[in-house]
Structure formats: structure tokens, C-alpha cells
Amino acid sequence: MHPDLVSVLRCPVCGDALALTARTANCPQRHAFDLAKQGYLNLLPSASTGIDGDSAEMVEARDAFLAGGFYGPIREALVAASLRALEEHDAEVVAEDGAEDGAGGAEDGAGGAVQGAGGVEDGAGGAEDGAGGAEDGAGGAVHGAGGVEDGAGGAVRGAEAGGMGDAQHALENRGKHDAEGGAQDDPADDSGHQAGTTAAGLVVEVGAGTGYYLAGVVAARARLWGLGLDVSRYAARRAARVDPERIGAVVCDAWRELPVQDAAARVVLNVFAPRNATEMARILAPGGVLLVVTPNQAHLAELIAVLGLVKVDEEKERRLSESLSGSFERTGSESVEVAMRLDHAAVERLVAMTPSARHTAKDELAGRIAVLADPVEVTLSVTLSTWRTV
Numbered sequence: 001m002h003p004d005l006v007s008v009l010r011c012p013v014c015g016d017a018l019a020l021t022a023r024t025a026n027c028p029q030r031h032a033f034d035l036a037k038q039g040y041l042n043l044l045p046s047a048s049t050g051i052d053g054d055s056a057e058m059v060e061a062r063d064a065f066l067a068g069g070f071y072g073p074i075r076e077a078l079v080a081a082s083l084r085a086l087e088e089h090d091a092e093v094v095a096e097d098g099a100e101d102g103a104g105g106a107e108d109g110a111g112g113a114v115q116g117a118g119g120v121e122d123g124a125g126g127a128e129d130g131a132g133g134a135e136d137g138a139g140g141a142v143h144g145a146g147g148v149e150d151g152a153g154g155a156v157r158g159a160e161a162g163g164m165g166d167a168q169h170a171l172e173n174r175g176k177h178d179a180e181g182g183a184q185d186d187p188a189d190d191s192g193h194q195a196g197t198t199a200a201g202l203v204v205e206v207g208a209g210t211g212y213y214l215a216g217v218v219a220a221r222a223r224l225w226g227l228g229l230d231v232s233r234y235a236a237r238r239a240a241r242v243d244p245e246r247i248g249a250v251v252c253d254a255w256r257e258l259p260v261q262d263a264a265a266r267v268v269l270n271v272f273a274p275r276n277a278t279e280m281a282r283i284l285a286p287g288g289v290l291l292v293v294t295p296n297q298a299h300l301a302e303l304i305a306v307l308g309l310v311k312v313d314e315e316k317e318r319r320l321s322e323s324l325s326g327s328f329e330r331t332g333s334e335s336v337e338v339a340m341r342l343d344h345a346a347v348e349r350l351v352a353m354t355p356s357a358r359h360t361a362k363d364e365l366a367g368r369i370a371v372l373a374d375p376v377e378v379t380l381s382v383t384l385s386t387w388r389t390v
């Protein structure tokens, strides 16, 4: 994983900033996490061991199904919405800076100060709130923690709002300099390069699976970076391979504190995945956007009854609003609906990538697929909603 990406992460034990040395991510408190040989970082707190997420077979089936391009329209919609949000945000920052310049007060926010400031503030907050915090070994990856117990469930809160606000401001200034072509020679690069590089735009996908959507968004604009978070190490293995120069994969539990620094992301993606509103809001920078994809009633309807797939929850829409409403307000919503023509192999993969595969015996499923037309027309119908923090 690229060191710049590691530097936007935070230690799942104490909440301090992480930095990559050789193949180990360390925090100042000496908690250490080795990169897996497949390139992902396991930051799963010990309290979450036993939560496995998607199995190897499900991930493989998802990879193969998505490679068929059937969900391409979802990816295109996410790319367009991300670019729109980033452009709007750039325009807001330029307008704000213009106003500041006019008042004669604009400060450049040297990139070099960013990481240090974040780290120090994190340290203070982490030591206090995370007392009793270290844990014994996210899948055996933590060493040097000294036998304390799980801190991830507790309130290990990171940088103070004020501190990160400054950092964010500095990052955005760096981003603009880079955009003007000064990135390579900027002397601030030496000390502030880690977080500074990501300032151009970090996209985080929660429950990223194979990284299919994240890779699409990151590829759509120069100098975007991506972090794929997923509790499944099989998913993380794939996501780590999808674009290793620009996308990092981290194993973590979306229902606990995310191992990402406050205000680090400009876009958060959540596609058919667990939604922890407060954490997604915390990692979003001011002006950042959360993009959520949820299935509609018509989604895969032709297959649901015949194959006995898990139905879309009729209350999904209400539950989505409820789950996000304390932290976010909805700023937009669009439907993505197309007819897919799936041959039987694609149907098999589609079923195998969902939890339905666990509920129905293989032979029985094969028998039910055999009676379908080949190819069979199946509706893709999802809602892409856009949310901003309140």
C-alpha cells in the first residue's frame, strides 16, 4: 500500500495516526500492523474477530459477475456523482479563498505542518479517551501493544475539530498548488507529503468488496486516491490488487470506529453495504459527500421468486433515511434502472455473490436456474442517493 494512503489511517488501538515504514504501519504509541503479503492492511479490532463478511467464494463470484459489466451503469452513475460533488466542492473552496484573499488574510497552510499537527492532537485525544485501549491482535497483526484490551469499541476519538480543520485547510491549499502543477517541486513535499498528496481527493468506500466501484471513481480524475474498507480479507485481497498505486485496501469492521482520520475523505461510497452514519460523517471533510446505492423493489425481481433470493426490504427507503438522518441530509437522489440480459453462468455468479447462496442448496439452485430462459432478462434497479453532513 502506498505510504501516503497509510498516513490517512489511524491506529485501531489508540486512534493515533499511522505511518508506513517498510511493510509495517506504526503509530507513535508503537502499535504495529504488518501489511499482508497480498498488500492489504488488517486493522480489524479484536472485538470484531469472527465477523467475516463475504467468503472467498462470494468474492470470487462478485469479481466474475462484475467483470461482465452488468453493473456498469451503477459505476457510471457513481463516477458522475463523485465528479459533480468534487467540482462543486472545488468551486466552493475557490470562492472561500477568494473571499479570504480579498480580506488580506489568506494563509497558505504549509503542507509540512499537517501530519505533525494531526498526530499530536490524535495522541492527546487517544491517550485520554482510549484508556484501556490497545488490543491483542487483529488477526495476529498487532504487536507491541502490551496486552491491553480492545479500544476500538470505546470512544477513541481522534483529532480535535479545530486541529483537523486547520489541517484540512492546509491540505486543500496543497491540493490547489498541485493542481497548478507545483506538486513535484514543492519543498513542503518532504515533510508533508503523506496527507498532502491525498488532499487532491481521497475517496473511501465502506464495504468495498472487490473495489469495482472505487476503482471506477478513482480512475475518473487525476490525483484521486482510494481506500477500500471491508471486513472480508478475501475482498481486501482483491481490492488491494485493483490499482495498487492509488488504492489501498484495509480490513476493518464498518460497525465500529473506522480506522480513518477525521475529515480525511472528500467522497465516501457505500454500495449495498453496512452504513455506520456517525463514522462515515466523521471521516468526511467539510463539504464532502456520501453516495449510497440501495436496491429498489424491482431490482432482480425476475429472479427473486424463482430462485428464492433474499427479497429487497420494502422498508428499505425508510430505513435508509432513518439510519443516516442524525448525521446527514439528503441532497439528491436518482434511479439507475436497466434491463440486463444474463446467461445462466452470469445468473449463477449473481446468486453466488449474495447471501442467498448460503440459504439454498447448490443442486436445488442449479435446478431452478435451468428452467430460466437463457439468456434471461433481469432488471437492475437501484437508487443512488447523495448526502451531506448536517
Ligand SMILES: C[S@@+](CC[C@H](N)C(=O)[O-])C[C@H]1O[C@@H](n2cnc3c(N)ncnc32)[C@H](O)[C@@H]1O
Pocket (backbone or CB within 6 Å): 051, 052, 053, 054, 062, 206, 207, 208, 209, 210, 211, 212, 213, 229, 230, 231, 232, 235, 252, 253, 254, 255, 270, 271, 272, 273, 274
Ligand atoms: C453486498 S457486498 C457489496 C460490495 C461492494 N460494495 C460491491 O457492491 O461490489 C457487501 C460487502 O460488505 C462487507 N461487509 C459486511 N459486513 C461488514 C462489516 N461489518 N464491516 C465492513 N464490511 C462489511 C462484505 O464483506 C461485502 O464485501
Ligand SMILES: [Zn+2]
Pocket (backbone or CB within 6 Å): 011, 012, 013, 014, 015, 016, 027, 028, 029, 030, 031
Ligand atoms: Zn496506536
